[in-house]
Amino acid sequence: MIVCSCNALSHLDVEAAIQSGASRPSEVYTARKCRAQCGNCVPGMICLLKEALQKHNAFPLAPSLIAKAAPPAIKKAG
Ligand code: FES
Numbered sequence: 001m002i003v004c005s006c007n008a009l010s011h012l013d014v015e016a017a018i019q020s021g022a023s024r025p026s027e028v029y030t031a032r033k034c035r036a037q038c039g040n041c042v043p044g045m046i047c048l049l050k051e052a053l054q055k056h057n058a059f060p061l062a063p064s065l066i067a068k069a070a071p072p073a074i075k076k077a078g
Contacts, residue, residue, distance in 0.1 A: 003048065004041035007034040014045055018052045025049070 001011045009032055017031035025045045029035045036042070 003044050004034075006037040006041070007032065009034070009041070011048060014048045015052065018049060023049060023053065 003009050003011050003014050007029070009028070013032050014028055017028040020031050022028045022031045025036065025042050028045055028049075
């Protein structure tokens with residue numbers, strides 16, 4: 001799938017850049033030896049970056065956020 005039509009970058013190019021350590025769109029462009037032109041691909045690229053970084057657990061949730069996200073304890077009646 002083409003992610004950046006200006007630079008003909010596919011999702012595989014973006015994933016390769018991520019594997020090489022890219023964590024933001026500008027680093028993806030640099031890794032693939034190109035640069036942003038129209039910028040229309042940035043939202044899609046951010047989605048791929050977030051997905052890849054979450055998959056590799058690069059953004060662990062802070063304990064305070066985990067506590068807020070946890071369901072409330074259920075109290076037994078009676
Ligand atoms: S679509 Fe990527 S810079 Fe235009």
